[in-house]
Amino acid sequence: MLSALNLVSQNLNAYLILSGLLFSIGAFGFLARRNAISMLMSIELMLNAVNLAFVAFGAFVSSADPSHAAQASDIALIVMAAAAAEATVGLAIVIAIYRNRKTPLVDEYDAMKR
């Protein structure tokens, strides 16, 4: 069992499949959930799925050229910073709309149509 896990953890494809699954879950959540907070959380999920892919690429490709690992981690860190900023702004908007509309459900928001 442990050796199976060890085998999996040595395999790049396993990380990419996990990343793809997380991204799909995030995308599905973003499209299907009506709650604005849940949508923000789904966005975080997608971003982190991408981060996982980056880091995995960095770890596996670095055996050929070690500097790539650091570059992949840099991108992941930048994405995290962007995600944090995005979450802040997103939450601020959600709260503002919530105060205005008295609902967290996005399908009630149709201001963009006007």
Add this chain to the structure above:
Amino acid sequence: MPYATLIPLIPLLPILGFAFTALFGRRLMLRHGRTAAEIVPVGIVIAVWVIAMIVVVPALGHQDPFGTAGLDVKLWTWIPAGRLSVDLGFHVDALTAALLIVVTTIGMLVHVYSIGYMAHDKATWRFFAYLNLFMFSMLLLVLANNWLLVFAGWELVGLSSYSLIGFWYHKRSAALAAKKAFIVNRVGDVGFALGIMAIFVNTGTLNIQESLAKLVEQGAHNTVPLTIVALLVFCGAMGKSAQFPLHVWLPDAMEGPTPVSALIHAATMVNAGVYLVARANPLFSSAQDAMVVVAGIGIFTAILAASIAFTQTDIKRVLAFSTLSQLGYMFAALGVGAYTAAIFHLMSHGFFKGLLFLDSGSVIHSVDGEQDMNRMGGLWKKIPITHATMLIGTIAIAGIPPLAGFFSKDEILGEAFKAGFTWVWLIGVVVAVMTAFYMWRLMGKTFYGESRVDPAVAPHVHESAWQMTLPLVLLAIPSIFLGMAVGLPLGNGLLVGWLKPVFEQSEQILARTPVDTLFGLPVDTVLIGISVAAALAGLISGLYLFGWGSRKVKQDTVDAIAGGSGASRFLYRGSLNKWWFDEINDLLFIRIGGAVAAFLWWFDRTIVDGTVNGVGTVVRDAGGGLRQIQTGRVQNYALGIAIGLIVMAGSFLLIVGQPR
């Protein structure tokens, strides 16, 4: 004498008179009576006559500063636009002077006459304002030194003619006649405008003298062939001088007050076309094909109009058709290269036809506005001055020596014969017979025989006021003596000497060798004999049929001739209906032209507008359809993004990710 100051005054004074009368005439007339409103316009025209005479005398005598080439007075540069530079300037030579005599003299007399004729009209001030405007326009047209200024005058006489024909605008027929005159004239004017453009294209200048010299010098090397330029210019002349097929407006123009008919539609404006062709004589002489057209149209109009004058019963209409016919003579003269004869006839016709029209106005005035000759007759003792002067006019136009008409008409016919245009001469002689005949028909029906005047009006028939009879007497004088004064000796009179420099170049180009003898006799003697015989023949048959003194009209004989056979009945009906030209125009332009216009309108509405509107509708509907997917919901947009991403990624994998 400062001619450079005097010449601009000639057109300037009437336009000031027009402005003054138009602005203050109504108030003056209401407060101080009609004399107050008339004094300025009439006084101005008299002043213009005096100035014109001061200018005319040295100009005709080729004295300094006029010389043989004429005097140019440039006021300022009117349109400075690169290659196109047009001056506002005047050119006075002998031809201008000849026209100035006619325009200012008859203009002045008609102004005086109008004081009497319009004495009962409510808007006399407006009439005099228009008359002054007309004087300005006509003088501008005659004096101008460039084609564009001629054209401006040309259009302005058209405008004042329109205003004066429709002077009694509340009369529907007058309003329609004014419109007809204006529109028919526009048809000719298009040709004239194109002609001016062609002249500019050929020569790069609009100055009349310079451009004519250049046109002749360039000859066959002109961009636009001279024949076409000449015909385009002649188009304008055809409209203004009412030559076939644009002759239809002149008879209807008689709806205007009679002084207007005398001044504009007999003596001056309709001569503008003759003046134009004479002014452009080097151009026409260099384009002899065009001259044949001019001669043909002229002589055809002469006989056509004379034939219509046979059966008209409205006294003014007879004179109108007679004017058409005489103008036809003038164009025939221009066409055969007898420019001096044409100007001679223009002058003598101006005087005697102005006289005849003013006489007819005096007759109409005396019988209380009646114009139908069938309701006149026997007037000769009641209105003696009018009768005597009209008799003079009739004999003058008939061409009996030694009155004015004889000299000018004979010169035209003689020149036509000698230039080899025998057909023009032959038709001309026939027209001379017809002219004498229908003019005596007019005299007989109006003045002689028993009275057919409305019994209610008959007791009031009276001679007109002195303001009306004085111009008649004054016009009768040149009608008698003008021919003798400027036409003797035959073919080498004063007028020939005056106009020689103007037409010298043309005579060199044409280089005609005159015929000297005919049947062993001097050709002039034979031709004069024939034309006098023709005039007498017409006059005597007129005398026989329509009587003189108290002799009655031989109505039975007239009816027998008119209705004697099928052919004569057809001719009678044709003449009475003016050869159906109004009907033909109605069919061609109102019915057929209207149908074409209606089709074009339909095409424009359905096909052209349909295409434009169709494009608009399709775009709008497409936008409306696309609007449906813009829900304003974030998740719908996000779904779009997701689908797009999947499609992009999928196609990347399919296309790029394929194993090699």
